[in-house]
Amino acid sequence: MGADVSLPVVLESLRAQIAHHREQESFHAERESFHSERRASHAGELEQLTRHLEALESAFSGAVKLASRELPTPLRPAENVAERRILIGKAVIKVIESKDAREPFGPAGIAAEVNQRFGGRLKRPADRRKVSAILRRFAKRRAIFISRKGRSHRAAIYVRSLPPD
Numbered sequence: 001m002g003a004d005v006s007l008p009v010v011l012e013s014l015r016a017q018i019a020h021h022r023e024q025e026s027f028h029a030e031r032e033s034f035h036s037e038r039r040a041s042h043a044g045e046l047e048q049l050t051r052h053l054e055a056l057e058s059a060f061s062g063a064v065k066l067a068s069r070e071l072p073t074p075l076r077p078a079e080n081v082a083e084r085r086i087l088i089g090k091a092v093i094k095v096i097e098s099k100d101a102r103e104p105f106g107p108a109g110i111a112a113e114v115n116q117r118f119g120g121r122l123k124r125p126a127d128r129r130k131v132s133a134i135l136r137r138f139a140k141r142r143a144i145f146i147s148r149k150g151r152s153h154r155a156a157i158y159v160r161s162l163p164p165d
Contacts, residue, residue, distance in 0.1 A: 007060060014053045021046040088126050091118040092134050096144060101161040104147050107132035108155060128155070 021042045028039035091114045099105055111131040119125060135158055138144045150156030 007056075011053070011056070014049055014056070018046060018049050018053065021049065084121070085123060086118055086121045088114065088122060088130060089134050091122065091126065092131060092138075094118075096138075096160060099160060102159055104157045104159055106155045106157050107135055110135065132156070 024042045025039055025046060028036075028042065032039070092110055095110055095113045095117065096105070108128045108131075111126045111128045114122070114126040114131065132150075132155060135144065135156070139146050139156075139158060144158045144160055145162050146156055147159045148157040
């Protein structure tokens with residue numbers, strides 16, 4: 001069983017194992033001379049499983065009592081509202097908006113600047129591939145424009161506005 005199994009499933013599994021080992025212990029007790037070693041093994045398993053079930057039920061009832069308590073209300077609101085997490089797309093937008101209209105930029109430079117300016121507020125650091133996907137999406141919406149198409153060995157270059165014809 002993995003760590004993501006629910007408590008009722010664990011309890012049911014432990015109870016089923018206890019029932020099995022009780023049945024096996026009584027079966028082997030009838031044939032004591034032939035099955036004495038197996039009986040001792042099942043008795044040990046039964047004791048261990050019973051102990052764990054009792055401990056788990058006790059811990060569960062304590063956890064239910066703790067979970068039913070109400071949280072105290074905070075005395076004052078959170079002070080650091082400005083330091084909330086920021087989405088990487090919004091961080092990319094802010095960096096692009098700080099660029100000059102005809103200043104070329106690519107995903108590696110934008111990723112580095114996003115990490116420098118917003119690194120502590122991002123869930124994960126921005127990488128060049130993720131920023132490249134965001135820039136392609138912005139270019140498709142015509143929020144930015146492709147100055148040089150990218151290839152497998154070089155990244156695309158973008159600008160905020162097209163040069164006049």
